[in-house]
Structures are given as C-alpha cells and as structure tokens.
Amino acid sequence: MSYETILFERRGAVALITLNRPKALNALCALLFDELNEVVDEVEADDELAVIVITGNDKAFAAGADIQEMKDQTYQGMLSDNGLTKNCDRISLCRKPVIAAVAGYALGGGCELAMMCDFIIAADNARFGQPEITIGTVPGIGGSQRLTGLVGKAKAMDMCLTGRMMDAEEAERTGLVSRVEPLASYLEVALDAAQQIAGYSMPVVAILKQLVNSSLESSLQLGLINERQQFKATFALDDQKEGMVAFSEKRKPMFTHR
Ligand code: DAK
Numbered sequence: 001m002s003y004e005t006i007l008f009e010r011r012g013a014v015a016l017i018t019l020n021r022p023k024a025l026n027a028l029c030a031l032l033f034d035e036l037n038e039v040v041d042e043v044e045a046d047d048e049l050a051v052i053v054i055t056g057n058d059k060a061f062a063a064g065a066d067i068q069e070m071k072d073q074t075y076q077g078m079l080s081d082n083g084l085t086k087n088c089d090r091i092s093l094c095r096k097p098v099i100a101a102v103a104g105y106a107l108g109g110g111c112e113l114a115m116m117c118d119f120i121i122a123a124d125n126a127r128f129g130q131p132e133i134t135i136g137t138v139p140g141i142g143g144s145q146r147l148t149g150l151v152g153k154a155k156a157m158d159m160c161l162t163g164r165m166m167d168a169e170e171a172e173r174t175g176l177v178s179r180v181e182p183l184a185s186y187l188e189v190a191l192d193a194a195q196q197i198a199g200y201s202m203p204v205v206a207i208l209k210q211l212v213n214s215s216l217e218s219s220l221q222l223g224l225i226n227e228r229q230q231f232k233a234t235f236a237l238d239d240q241k242e243g244m245v246a247f248s249e250k251r252k253p254m255f256t257h258r
Contacts (some may be wrong), residue, residue: 003020003035003038003039004018004031004035005019005020005029005032005035006019006020006032006035006036006039007020007023008039010048010049011191011194011195012195012198013048013049013050013051013195013198014049014050014051014052014053014191014194014195014198015039015046015049015052015053016042016052016053016055016191017036017039017040017052017053017054017055018054018055018056018057019032019054019055019056019057019061020060021061022060024063024066025059025060025062025063025104025105026039026056026057026060026061026062026063026110027063027065027066027067027068027069028062028064028065028066028088028109029061029065029066029069030066030086030109030110030154032066033086033087033088033090034086035089035150036090037087037090038248040052040090040091040094041090043094043096044094044095044096049095049096050096050097050197050198050202050205051092051097051098051099051114051194051195051197051198052096052097052098052099052194053098053099053100053101053187053190053191053194054091054098054099054100054101054113054114054117055100055101055102055103055187055190056102056103056104056106057102057103057104057119058103058104058123058125058183059103059105060103060104060105060106060110061100061102061103061104061105061106061113061114061126062105062106062109062110062112062113063105063107063108063110064107064108064111064131064132065108065109065140067135070247076231079168088109089116089141089148090140091113091116091117092116092142094154095206096205096206097118097194097197097205097209097210098116098117098118099117099118099119099120099121099190099193099194100113100114100117100119100120100121101120101121101123101186101187101189101190101191102114102120102122102123102126102128102177102186103122103123103125103126103183103186103187104123104125104126104127104128105127105128105129105165106126106128106129107127107128107130107131108129108131108132108139108143109140109141109166109234111130111143111147112130112140112141112142113141113144113148114128114141115142115143115147115176116141116142116146118209118212119177119178119179120171120176120177121178121179121180121181121186121189121190121193122168122171122172122177122179122180122181122186123168123175123180123181123183123186124169124170124176124180124181124182124183124186125136125140125168125169125183126167126168126173126180127161127165127166127167127168128159128165128166128171128176128177129163129164129165129166130143130144130147130159130160130163131163131165131255132160132163132165133160133161133162134163135180138160139160143160144156144160147160147176149177149216150174150175150176151174151175152174155174168180179196199255200255201237201239201240201243201255201257202255203234203237203239203257203258204234204237204239204240207230207233207234210230211226211227212224213254214226217250222253237258238256238258239255239256239257239258240251242254242255242256243255
C-alpha cells in the first residue's frame with residue numbers, strides 16, 4: 001500500500017498510520033482524508049491487524065483542514081459534496097481500537113481527528129485548539145461536540161470562543177488526553193499500549209470499545225443493563241475460558257479470538 005499524504009507501516013498486529021504533509025504541518029486536504037479512509041478500510045478488513053496508531057511528526061499532528069484548499073469553497077459547493085464535505089468521520093466508526101499519538105499542533109480538524117480516536121497519548125510539546133473562530137468559521141467535524149464531552153462546557157467554550165491553544169499539561173488535567181510523555185518517547189509509549197491491547201482477545205476488545213463509547217450516548221441505567229448483557233455474552237467465547245483457565249494455571253493466555 002503506498003500513499004501520497006500518509007505513511008502506513010505494520011508493526012506486528014499494530015497498524016501505524018503517519019500523517020505526512022510536513023511542509024503544511026500535516027494540514028488535512030481532501031486527498032489525505034480519502035487515503036486515511038482507504039487505509040482504515042484495509043486495516044479493518046485485515047485479521048492480522050488489531051489496533052491502529054495515528055500520528056504526525058514532532059512539530060504537528062495536524063494543523064487543521066487545509067486552508068488553501070478550503071478558502072475558495074462556496075456554500076453551494078459544500079452542499080454538493082465536492083471533496084471537503086466527504087466522509088471525514090471514518091476513524092470514529094472504526095471497530096478496531098485507534099490511538100492518537102500527538103506531538104506538536106493538533107488544531108481544528110487535527111484536534112477533531114485526534115478526538116475521534118479512542119484515546120490520545122500526547123507528547124509534552126503537544127498543543128490542542130479549535131481556532132476556527134480566528135478564520136471566520138466554526139468546527140465542522142466534531143470539535144464543538146466531542147471537546148465539550150471531554151473537557152466540559154467551560155473549557156470547551158473558552159477554547160472555541162477565544163481560539164486559544166491548550167498545552168499538554170492542561171490537556172491531561174482536563175481529560176482531553178490520557179497520558180503525557182516526553183517527545184522522545186510518546187510514540188513508543190503509544191505503540192506499546194497498542195501492542196498490549198493487540199495481545200488481548202479481539203472480540204472482547206471490540207465489545208469493550210463499544211461499551212465505553214455507548215456510555216456517552218445512553219443513560220446510566222441502560223448502559224449498565226447493556227454492560228451486564230455483554231459481560232454474560234463473553235462467556236460464550238473460547239477466549240473467556242482460556243483467559244480464566246490460564247489465570248488458574250498461572251500461565252499466559254493463548255487467545256484465539258473466538
Ligand atoms: N492549512 C494549510 N496550510 C497550513 C495550515 C493549514 N491549516 N497550517 C499551517 N500551514 C502551512 C503554512 O501556511 C506554512 O506554509 P508555507 O508558508 O511554509 O508554505 C507552513 O504550514 C508552516 O506554517 P507556519 O509558517 O504558519 O508555522 P508557524 O510555526 O509560524 O505557526 C500554526 C504554526 C499552527 C500556529 C499556524 O500555522 C496556524 O495557525 N495554522 C492554521 C491553524 C488553523 O486555523 N487551522 C484550521 C482550522 S479550520 C470539515 C473537515 C475539516 C474541518 C471542517 C470541516 N468537513 C469535512 C465538513 C476543519 C476545519 C479546520 O481545521
């Protein structure tokens with residue numbers, strides 16, 4: 001698989017996707033979204049790959065949608081689905097876990113893309129923001145919605161209305177990212193987390209991902225009922241037997257993903 005705007009690498013059961021438009025701080029152009037969608041489709045269909053890590057470079061995860069490409073767009077053009085309005089939500093629909101490993105700028109669509117992932121591991125130089133207001137528009141792929149869910153109304157309003165950036169420390173404190181690591185090691189930490197997840201039972205991982213995501217969309221009572229049902233359902237899996245027997249026998253489980 002070869003792409004123009006991203007790099008794709010297999011690291012065992014982990015798919016490493018690197019956004020690769022360094023001269024434009026990885027600005028998200030239509031081709032990049034197309035290629036990202038394509039590679040996610042391929043990873044999802046590949047039984048050898050269990051987890052995705054998306055990253056950028058030391059200076060930028062992504063500094064937002066490509067403003068050069070976007071600036072002459074018209075409302076009519078947007079409505080006719082001519083590229084920019086194509087599906088940019090593919091990552092959020094991925095059944096396999098997706099970790100964003102973020103260094104440098106994650107702004108606008110870059111911050112939104114990171115938030116579509118299951119969790120974010122940030123380098124200590126990461127900076128997050130929704131600066132759309134500074135260029136006369138508003139977030140378009142989840143910024144006002146997901147950011148509010150993650151950091152609460154006060155922080156989200158502050159970020160969206162002022163367009164200011166949040167540093168890695170504030171991002172961890174407010175719950176936007178799960179861990180902050182030194183720039184020299186954040187990607188390895190993310191890849192290690194991905195390898196760890198890839199070592200578990202894939203059906204169990206998929207159920208768990210769905211459960212945590214559904215907690216954002218359902219009442220506590222319905223969520224608890226769903227969780228209890230899914231807990232029981234794992235007892236239909238060979239992997240549940242293997243996991244618990246292996247524990248009793250004091251050995252590592254050999255999951256078969258069934
Ligand atoms: N688009 C295009 N080029 C960009 C860019 C961007 N977003 N960000 C940076 N670049 C380019 C710069 O133009 C510059 O190019 P050259 O001049 O070298 O050719 C190069 O990257 C380096 O940038 P700077 O010279 O500006 O670097 P600095 O370190 O001085 O500043 C910065 C870094 C991140 C603070 C600054 O570049 C900046 O403010 N960038 C723009 C941030 C921003 O406003 N992002 C866009 C937000 S709007 C949707 C899909 C997506 C979206 C919405 C809807 N649908 C499908 C509906 C998303 C919208 C947005 O993200």
